Amino acid sequence: MALVWHRRPWEGAALGALVGAYLATLGVSIFNYVLNEVTDAPYDAHHPVKRDRPVVQGRVSVGGLMGMGLVALGAGFLVGHWLSPYAWLPLLFLAIAGFLYNVPPRAKDVPYLDALMEAVNQPIRFLIGWFSVVTWERDWPSPWVLAAVWAFSAFLMYTKRLAEKLSLPDVQAVLYRRSLGAYSKGRLVACIVGSGIATLVALAGAALHLGRPRLWLLLPGVAVYALWIYKQATRHPHYSDEPEALFRRPVFLVLTGLLTVGALWALQQGP
Numbered sequence: 001m002a003l004v005w006h007r008r009p010w011e012g013a014a015l016g017a018l019v020g021a022y023l024a025t026l027g028v029s030i031f032n033y034v035l036n037e038v039t040d041a042p043y044d045a046h047h048p049v050k051r052d053r054p055v056v057q058g059r060v061s062v063g064g065l066m067g068m069g070l071v072a073l074g075a076g077f078l079v080g081h082w083l084s085p086y087a088w089l090p091l092l093f094l095a096i097a098g099f100l101y102n103v104p105p106r107a108k109d110v111p112y113l114d115a116l117m118e119a120v121n122q123p124i125r126f127l128i129g130w131f132s133v134v135t136w137e138r139d140w141p142s143p144w145v146l147a148a149v150w151a152f153s154a155f156l157m158y159t160k161r162l163a164e165k166l167s168l169p170d171v172q173a174v175l176y177r178r179s180l181g182a183y184s185k186g187r188l189v190a191c192i193v194g195s196g197i198a199t200l201v202a203l204a205g206a207a208l209h210l211g212r213p214r215l216w217l218l219l220p221g222v223a224v225y226a227l228w229i230y231k232q233a234t235r236h237p238h239y240s241d242e243p244e245a246l247f248r249r250p251v252f253l254v255l256t257g258l259l260t261v262g263a264l265w266a267l268q269q270g271p
Contacts, residue, residue, distance in 0.1 A: 020083035021132035025125055027076020028091050032098030032121075034069030038062055039102045046175035047168075083132050090127040097121055111182035112191065115161060119153035144209050148202035155195040155226060160243065162188040163233040196226050214266035221262055225255050 037055045044050035054060040073095060080087045097120055101107045107117040123146040130141050165173060165180055165188060174181040200219050207215035228251065246252045 017083060017132040018129065020079055021087065021129045024076045024080035024083060024087065024091055024132075025094070025128050027072045027074075027079060028094045028098075029076075031069040031073035031076070031095065032102070034065055034072075035098055035102045038066060039104075039106070043176050043178075046172055048172075050176075080128070086131040087128055090124050090131065094121060094124045094128070097124060109178040111179045114177075114179045115154055115157035115191070119150055119157050122153040123147075123149045142206050142209050144202050144206035148199055148206060151195050151198035151202055152222070152226075155192060155199060156229065158188055158191040158195055159230055159233045162192065163236075163238075166234065167238055192230060196223075199226070212266055218259070218262050218266055221255075221259050225259055228252075228255060 037053070040050075041053075041055045044053055044056045050056065055062065055065065077088060077091060080091045097117065101114075101117050108114050126141065126146065126149050161177075161180065161183060162185065164177060165183055165185060168176060168180075170181075199222060203215055203219060203222065207213055232246065232249075
């Protein structure tokens with residue numbers, strides 16, 4: 001998005017910066033996922049699918065796995081430092097967010113905060129990519145854009161919670177994820193609707209703040225995309241166990257592609 005916004009060519013240093021941002025983010029994310037696997041193991045033992053994971057079954061050395069995660073974390077920070085003196089701070093925030101989410105007393109166990117905390121990873125990743133090609137003093141992304149990214153990520157997280165609630169018996173659901181004990185289907189639907197509306201409001205705010213009226217045309221597309229995802233969560237709650245299965249759905253790929261192209265087209269418009 002930063003390349004499109006600043007009309008930088010997709011070549012040379014710019015592409016190298018994007019690759020570096022991806023690798024740096026990957027390194028920190030690997031650490032966060034390792035932390036998640038280790039701290040979730042006692043809870044995953046109560047899940048019908050996740051109980052077969054290697055960490056839960058004791059087939060993997062926790063010490064070795066954490067060591068690999070720390071190496072990935074260090075590599076991520078090294079790449080980020082090489083990439084840009086401005087990218088390391090959002091990388092640090094990404095690691096801190098992963099720690100607060102997974103390590104007791106962990107945000108993952110707090111109802112409502114669990115989805116909001118997990119969703120904050122997406123605007124942080126947005127900032128990593130942004131500051132890999134834009135200097136700190138030159139420009140910041142619109143707070144409305146960051147709010148839209150956060151709100152839509154929260155929509156996805158609450159939708160995932162709803163799928164988990166629908167796919168597991170109540171007792172098993174609480175043993176697997178403590179926060180599910182405080183959720184009802186009605187409350188989760190309210191959170192889904194609220195975060196969806198917040199996404200549309202933030203996008204409208206971005207259109208006004210940035211002087212990009214084409215962004216208004218994205219609102220119907222985002223609404224259709226969100227409704228389709230909600231439909232999948234309620235009709236096929238097993239997607240909560242394997243959300244990557246959505247990438248094998250042609251409709252999902254088409255909608256995602258159209259929305260991405262539409263967003264780039266809208267941002268290419270001059271202020």
